[in-house]
Amino acid sequence: MKPGEKTREEREARYELMDTYVRTSLLPYDFALTADQEAEMFAAVRSALEETNDEELFSSILRFKVEEAVDRKIRPWREASQLKEQLNRLKEIRASAADYVSVFLNGQATPVAVEQLKQAFGIQDAKALESELKDRIRGWIANVEDSELLQYDVVTVKDLVFAQLRSWC
Secondary structure, three states, rough: OOOOOOHHHHHHHHHHHHHHHHHHHEEEOOOOOOOOHHHHHHHHHHHHHHOHHHHHOOOOOOHHHHHHHHHHHHHHHHHHHHHHHHHHHHHHHHHHHOOOOHHHHHHHHHHHHHHHHHHOOOOOOOOHHHHHHHHHHHHHHHOOOOOHOOOOOOOOHHHHHHHHHHHOO
């Protein structure tokens, strides 16, 4: 051991301190890590710490190095989580769209509009018309651009559906 060189125990104590810092201050709050991801992140931090010289390991800049190591691991997981959330949201919005057909037919549409829809689709039975319109809305909403659809949620998508239904009158 050289003069001024830290002992293995001192380095291990510093590693543990940084593990605690990561656990208490750097874990993401906007999504959950899996056990494997957490283990991978801590392994990356530990590897970065083990490669660090004593001067840097026991300096205040170490936190920045640890934050960078954590960020490099978490960023792709966060992006994947956000993409998954976005896809789930789009799926929910698309799934809810057809439910607004009956709301439209039974509350929004005028009797004249309902008659126009019956004539446009050649269907006189109200239930059959509703079924046909639901199928058409499902087909139509599947082709609406994601970027446009993301402006809505499962409640406000009714405005988009109503506008489309009115366009078919």
